[in-house]
Amino acid sequence: MMVLPATRLGPLSALLLSWAALVTASDTITPSKIKVQLFAAPSFLSEVSVDAYNNQCLSLDNNLIDGRVQSILVGGHDVATVLQRDDYWNCRFYDNYSCGGDTNLDQYLTVPDGVNNLGSIGWGTKIHSLKCRNFASNAD
16 A cells, blocks of 8 residues: 655645635526525425426426425525526526426516525425526527
8 A cells, every 4th residue: 555645645635625615616607507406494404406407397307305305506606606697597486397487477586696485485395397598509
């Protein structure tokens, strides 16, 4: 078994951590997709990260968090990152699996950044699909 000296392990660890941060940051928001974090209660036990592609419905059918979403973060894994976003992404969360009902305000919830405690507004068990849109994109 080969053991690396402590002086070599430090720079290697720092390099790996900085590389991971770059990959994570660039993967969160692109012109064609945005990461959406969905949290169930308690959030530290049930968290799902999904890639939402521009103007495409994403059904949560067969997903463990389907119908249990309590909190949402759009475009980041933490509140500070989400609040620093400077883009034109917006997401709608639907009470059905087909993202239907864009003309009925009772069938969707619009969230541009994040929301906590969906149960307090009656949406604690309603989210079954989502559709995000980049309003700066011409690829609709």
